[in-house]
Amino acid sequence: EALRYLSTLRFSEDDLAYLESTGLFQTKFLDYLKGVRFTGEVHALPEGSIFFKDEPVLEVSGPIIEAQLAETFIINAVSLQTLIASKAARSFHVARGRPLIDFSLRRDQGTDAGLKVARASYLAGFQGTSNVLAGKLYGLPIFGTMAHSYITSFPREIEAFRVFARLFPGITTLLIDTYDNIQGAHKAALVAKEMEARGERMRYVRLDSGDIAAISQEVRKILDTEGLDYVRILASGGFDEFKMARVLAAGGRVDSFAVGTKMGVSADAPYFDCAYKLVKYGGRPVMKLSTGKVTLVDKKQIQRRYDDKGRMLRDTIALRDEVAPDAAPLLQQFMAGGRLTRPLPTLQESREYFLSQFALLPEPYKAIEEPAPYPVDLSPGLQDLQARVEREIHQRELGEM
Numbered sequence: 001e002a003l004r005y006l007s008t009l010r011f012s013e014d015d016l017a018y019l020e021s022t023g024l025f026q027t028k029f030l031d032y033l034k035g036v037r038f039t040g041e042v043h044a045l046p047e048g049s050i051f052f053k054d055e056p057v058l059e060v061s062g063p064i065i066e067a068q069l070a071e072t073f074i075i076n077a078v079s080l081q082t083l084i085a086s087k088a089a090r091s092f093h094v095a096r097g098r099p100l101i102d103f104s105l106r107r108d109q110g111t112d113a114g115l116k117v118a119r120a121s122y123l124a125g126f127q128g129t130s131n132v133l134a135g136k137l138y139g140l141p142i143f144g145t146m147a148h149s150y151i152t153s154f155p156r157e158i159e160a161f162r163v164f165a166r167l168f169p170g171i172t173t174l175l176i177d178t179y180d181n182i183q184g185a186h187k188a189a190l191v192a193k194e195m196e197a198r199g200e201r202m203r204y205v206r207l208d209s210g211d212i213a214a215i216s217q218e219v220r221k222i223l224d225t226e227g228l229d230y231v232r233i234l235a236s237g238g239f240d241e242f243k244m245a246r247v248l249a250a251g252g253r254v255d256s257f258a259v260g261t262k263m264g265v266s267a268d269a270p271y272f273d274c275a276y277k278l279v280k281y282g283g284r285p286v287m288k289l290s291t292g293k294v295t296l297v298d299k300k301q302i303q304r305r306y307d308d309k310g311r312m313l314r315d316t317i318a319l320r321d322e323v324a325p326d327a328a329p330l331l332q333q334f335m336a337g338g339r340l341t342r343p344l345p346t347l348q349e350s351r352e353y354f355l356s357q358f359a360l361l362p363e364p365y366k367a368i369e370e371p372a373p374y375p376v377d378l379s380p381g382l383q384d385l386q387a388r389v390e391r392e393i394h395q396r397e398l399g400e401m
Helices: 002-007 013-021 027-034 064-069 071-095 111-123 132-138 148-152 157-167 181-197 212-225 241-249 347-358 380-398
Strands: 041-044 058-061 100-102 173-175 204-207 232-235 256-259 300-306 312-319 332-336 376-378
Touching: 002 041, 002 071, 002 332, 013 027, 058 071, 064 071, 071 100, 071 111, 071 241, 071 256, 071 347, 100 111, 111 132, 111 347, 148 157, 157 173, 157 181, 173 181, 181 204, 181 212, 204 212, 212 232, 212 241, 312 380, 376 380
Parallel strands: 100 256, 173 204, 204 232, 232 256, 312 376
Antiparallel strands: 041 058, 041 332, 300 312
């Protein structure tokens, strides 16, 4: 998304007319903006990459006005989707192969955010989304069940189940908790047997409330007793990686999870603190010394090392031109002269890349409670340059010797 934005950066006549109407800008500057295009270069991690604290994700080189105009969009695009993909990846890890569906749209923070949540969660291992527009725009698999309002609009619950099963015989998922999960399960089993007689098969029953671990065990028994071992159990209702872990640890017989609000808004970590800072200007490495916001100087590269089994071992943040024969460089060039230098991956390719990389991350770093810190250090070259520039700033700006 950031690369597409840079490759099409320009101001339309409407844009310029609005800027002129504010009275904030000189005519000469607005005339300049008519011809603005991004002419620089971009080095970035391929979408779907795994990275860690303080590591550069994307570096823009070019005339400062072009790079500065793109700042807000790049931070917005990268931070939100990285945040959601990280949250979704944690759910994917806990699920241990159980399908996950994005059910978050109704409570996402805006419809545009809902689209990004659907895309980012799919990239991070989810099977699909209930967001039909996201399915259209991004080619995502779409899933849905039935609403409580659908059931309560019928005189009897079982009538709602029967009508739904006849309307959607290939994707029948019955929501069984409207009145009582256990009674709903018995009714669903009856409808499933009726479907069998027609040569059809129910796919899921859905649990949406109560003690999911205990209820799912009882529902599984009911279904199995009726010879319906092929009917699976989908659980929804406030799930994220933490609730999923609790339910599964308690013996929950859940085959698939619909993950909603807590993933869609990343409830436990609602923002991703990333920055877009000047690191070199006119050939001169620069940095901030602000308390708690010290930046790393110059153009950089991430060097990743792997153990003898091919698993991620440790990373080094290095200067762009530093070479480490025993490490793989992660940042790749995607733009030069304002043009893309390689085809952008499809979403499916980015998803497959994430899955391949996530498999290489050792288990201690994936833990949702007290994960081990992944080792990231600075190269000797970067450390030396960082120290030199800091000394120069102390002398020049703070009068220290």
